[in-house]
Amino acid sequence: MTSVLERGLKPSWSWLGVDIYRIFHLAAVFGLTCVLLKVIQLYHRRQELIKAFSRFPSHPTHWLYGHVHELLQGEMLNKTELWSQKYPYAFPLWFGSFSAFLNITHPDYAKAIFARGDPKDNVSYRHIVPWIGKGLLVLHGPKWYQHRKLLTPGFHYDILKPYVPLIADSTKVMLDKWEQLITQEKSLELFEHVSLMTLDSIMKCAFSYQSNCQTDRENSYIRAVFDLSYLVHQRLRIFPYHNDLIYWLSPHGFQFKKACQLAHRHTDKVIRERKESLKDEREREKVQKKRHLDFLDILLHAKDENGAGLSDEDLRAEVDTFMFEGHDTTASGVSWLLYCMALYPEHQQRCREEIKEILGDRETIQWDDLGKMIYSTMCIKESLRLYPPVPAVSRLLSKPITFPDGRTLPEGSLVGVHIYSLHRNPAVWQDPEVFDPMRFSPENLSKRHSHAFLPFAAGARNCIGKQFAMNELKVALALTLLRFELSPDPAKPPKEIPQVVLKSSSGIHLLLRKLP
Secondary structure, three states: OHHHHHHHHOOOOEEOOEEHHHHHHHHHHHHHHHHHHHHHHHHHHHHHHHHHOOOOOOOOOEOOOEOHHHHOOOOHHHHHHHHHHHOOOEEEEEEOOOOEEEEEOOHHHHHHHHOOOOOEOOOOHHHOHHHHOOOOOOOOHHHHHHHHHHHHHHHOHHHHOOHHHHHHHHHHHHHHHHHHHOOOOOOEEOHHHHHHHHHHHHHHHHHOOOOOOOOOOOOHHHHHHHHHHHHHHHHHHOHHHHOHHHHHHOHHHHHHHHHHHHHHHHHHHHHHHHHHHHHOHHHHHHHHHOOOOOHHHHHHHOOOOOOOOOOHHHHHHHHHHHHHHHHHHHHHHHHHHHHHHHHOHHHHHHHHHHHHHHHOOOOOOOHHHHOOOHHHHHHHHHHHHHOOOOOOEEEEOOOOEEOOOOOEEOOOOEEEEOHHHHHOOOOOOOOOOOOOHHHHOHHHHOOOOOOOOOOOOOOOOOOOOHHHHHHHHHHHHHHHHHHEEEEEOOOOOOOEEEOOOEEEOOOOEEEEEEOO
């Protein structure tokens, strides 16, 4: 009786004949082992980073946050610029205890990096891949080389030439809107308007698609692209969102997925319809005789030496990459350029006079006019120096590197060329904070280091669309200065913030006066 009672009171629970306490014990041991292995892995990772960067002094770090706690205090660009003067050529930046990269701020080091073909880093760029796919921006190795070779003809002068009137039309729509919005007392925030204008231009040049996005904000694809650009920047800014699990379970992660699906459906539909139309022989002849080929035409007709073209997945990736890179970066470039013109009225007036002399009685701009905009181009380049649309680019070293001063980094290291700081490096540029277009006069070009000016990066992986971007900057500048006089709003100065592209956290506000 006692033994039965004891057996009844003894907690001998079992599951499939296995003592549940043993399961808990094994699970606890397994969990602790995993944690211990992860701690050991992180420790070794940190020791490897410390060893790799041992010859590069840097600003003191926090044991847990690295430099993040200082960089998040709102002065990121000022801090990196200040540190670049204290630690010349390059210095490590730590993001936490287990992630760091070498921050390069001197043209000698930049030249050493861009002379190689290292891939983009696997940290920041991976956040963009769900949207743009694996196109030219993130590809590396033989597939990158194949895509670069296939896409290069799409940026030849003969292809870009007919895009000028399309860009001019989009710019005029923006300027017409500004005429309706401006008042004498109130400034206008430019960036959103300019971003819609560059998006409109890209749609016309990439798809031959009239989106009317500047006047009709209800277009679902345009809204998705706008949302995706914002969400990518937001994810990079909020460090917990760098963790995939946290991000995809967040409301912003769901919003990003939804916008991606919408954008991909639209791109797939456009590609499918264009391919269907090209099956018709007469339609194919019509495309070949068309006044201009758009970017999609170039992609669909691209063939390598073996006659192989791009897959549907590759086509979508390249179109989406062109949309991302072509509208946001150019919008940044145009917005900061107009800000510089407002800030320096003497240069604004000289550009205006040059443009009037080139155009004469004409109200629009043509391809042949762009090459004659000598002083305006110098001002554009000086604006790109002070406010590079892409403030930094990064690489993952595919093999060890030895820099000109003998210091080395091992394979697998992350390096970033901080273009913003390099462009303001007093060891490279005299009076770097001064807006001086004469830096880019023909007589001064030969005196400058080959890698002192890098708004479009350099080397084999430089920006394939740099001429397209320069053309858009010239058209936007010319047509804006013919219509408006620009001046800054002293009550609303811009506050630079480095994201994927250089923006202002407070917007870019200018006072516009319609010219007679």
